[in-house]
Amino acid sequence: MFLEELFATRSSRMTASEIRELLKLLDQPGLLSFAGGIPDPSLFPAAAFSQAFQGALTPENQAAALQYSVSEGYLPLREWIAGEMAKLGISCTPQNILITSGSQQALDYLGKLFLSPGDTALVNAPTYLGALSAYNAYEPNYDQLNSGGNRDAASYAKAAEEAGGRVKFAYLSPDFANPTGETMPQAGRQALLNLAEELDCAVIEDGAYQALRYQGEDQPPVLALEIARKGSIEDCRTIYCGSFSKTLSPGLRLGWVVAAKPVIAQLVLVKQAADLHTATLNQIAVHQVASQEFEGHVAKLRAAYGARLDAMLTALKEHMPKGVSWSSPEGGMFVWLTLPRGLDGADLLQQALKRHSIAFVPGQAFFADGSGSNTLRLSFSALPERDIIEGIRRLGLLLREEMTD
């Protein structure tokens, strides 16, 4: 169409994902899907939300709940979040916090804040697909954060300069990352901070799954480690992104950013220009539900999702053919499979849908450089244990068929 010729250059980086198109075929009856990374809707605290929305819409309260509000976000919610952050070792005030419409929006705003075309973002391979989508709009170059021991700061800086910019930030999800489910050990977090110091770049810490640990010891967030080094969040280069999507509800679109005040102040301007503010009523309702029952609700989620993770890991051990390996997450929603070289995740998905009525996400989409065709992401969060076991059994059948072809 003629208007397409008017689109900005960044549009060429914003293309439809074949995988997303394929996954639209998921509503076939009897399908067991490990594809979506979505919470189990039967675990939403719906009754508490119903009460909270009713309470916010009484004649005395409705005027504030339905009116415009400040771009920074609802102050009582920011105060509650500051309290939660303190429990993780992140001492901060509401002035260090911006409420966003989901943590996806935080990633978009941080791309907008830092990236000029040609600047470099360091990302893991694989990394969260949505982060790549968000950053792509700002036309960055990507370099690989987890590229093994042979890269020092100078080599990243040089590559970034050759790409026409500089390293602006390293992005990672240190706890139960999407898509691998893996957690970065504390030594790795410290090494990352050292690298960021040398590169003089920011660190974007995506804590979307942080609360969902089912086994093992809590790891301090990267931001907490940096505050411990420097004494104050105001001297820190780490920017923490949190989300209520995995704990309370994704459909309400509520997340937050924690950072030094000048970063938050500029993000407030970004938000004011981009959508004025996040829905007032949703912030009031989430504050109400979170302050009443966050801890108890998350404990319930941990028990339910933890049992599903166990079921998946046990079933993988039983049903996977030799040559297939997988991650051993301690939390989150995902297990990551690596298949023998030569197998292709996208081909496998087509066969899986057709022959075994199961679905998963082929791993290639999570690699900024398009590698990883022999990997799969399996989500265990939205299926009961018996379906997980049956689905993994079918996946085992499929892989045996394909590996003997």
Add this chain to the structure above:
Amino acid sequence: MFLEELFATRSSRMTASEIRELLKLLDQPGLLSFAGGIPDPSLFPAAAFSQAFQGALTPENQAAALQYSVSEGYLPLREWIAGEMAKLGISCTPQNILITSGSQQALDYLGKLFLSPGDTALVNAPTYLGALSAYNAYEPNYDQLNSGGNRDAASYAKAAEEAGGRVKFAYLSPDFANPTGETMPQAGRQALLNLAEELDCAVIEDGAYQALRYQGEDQPPVLALEIARKGSIEDCRTIYCGSFSKTLSPGLRLGWVVAAKPVIAQLVLVKQAADLHTATLNQIAVHQVASQEFEGHVAKLRAAYGARLDAMLTALKEHMPKGVSWSSPEGGMFVWLTLPRGLDGADLLQQALKRHSIAFVPGQAFFADGSGSNTLRLSFSALPERDIIEGIRRLGLLLREEMTD
């Protein structure tokens, strides 16, 4: 702070507005404020919303309401909007519609879709401040759409080329525009379409106030005129942005875009990357309230706001000193004052707050080129008539004092 040195070049275009800072001083007791362009919260359909949220959060409905949903937006709401658009002469399907988190977000996404740095956006002088804020993030050049009869397409094209890009779109709010309250006559709309054809650029039609007409005849939207010319929305260069903020509630952040399918398809990708989707529950609730009582509710708003507009125009006639002129809106929320040259709106606001306990928005912020220091924006939507009359009386006193200084 050291991270500020890492901000992208666009950040230099995203600065705090002095006016917004000044307007934070508005909570002094007894202040009569014509400043904010906000709906009267006593007119929100709160009871209907309370019912709608309750209905969406029952055990049968909650799973869909609190879960992730598609980037395009809730289909029944898009269907309802398509029906409303048809009443305005805009024949379209749900596939021509994207739901956004307020129409501010639509402006941001359209800037992102079209503007590469140095491209030109044509805007009126004055124009909606929020549009300039949204577009500034994409580092455009601005040229003046309403620059009188002496500019032809060639002169716009040449200026755009000299600025390093091309004219990507003309942005305007043809009905009861923020800040002037003025409405573009049909001949002007046709001339705009002719200009856009010659320039081969898009037209962004901001219909935020479209439903709020209190007198005079409805004007067809620019998009309706273009569809009448071309036969189908698929051949149109006009992109219409609508909003529920002025009719149902701004705090729920719901707006929409209507355009040819390829434009919507690319905007869906923009939205998917930027915030995944607008809050599911809010879309369900707004659909429920809109389909039940939109027309009746808007009729109530028209009666209430129309009486306030009358009160303001009558009071202006009575209290303004000679040399002050003002617009005569037929709808919306604003009247625009032009003062004798030499008077400065920002200085006046300081005096108004200090000496007469009234507030308004100095007009200069609405001009992309920083002119218009002798103009003021007055909003009549949030004050009862007696306060409007008293506030205008005080403004008359202030202006008399300042004009005889």
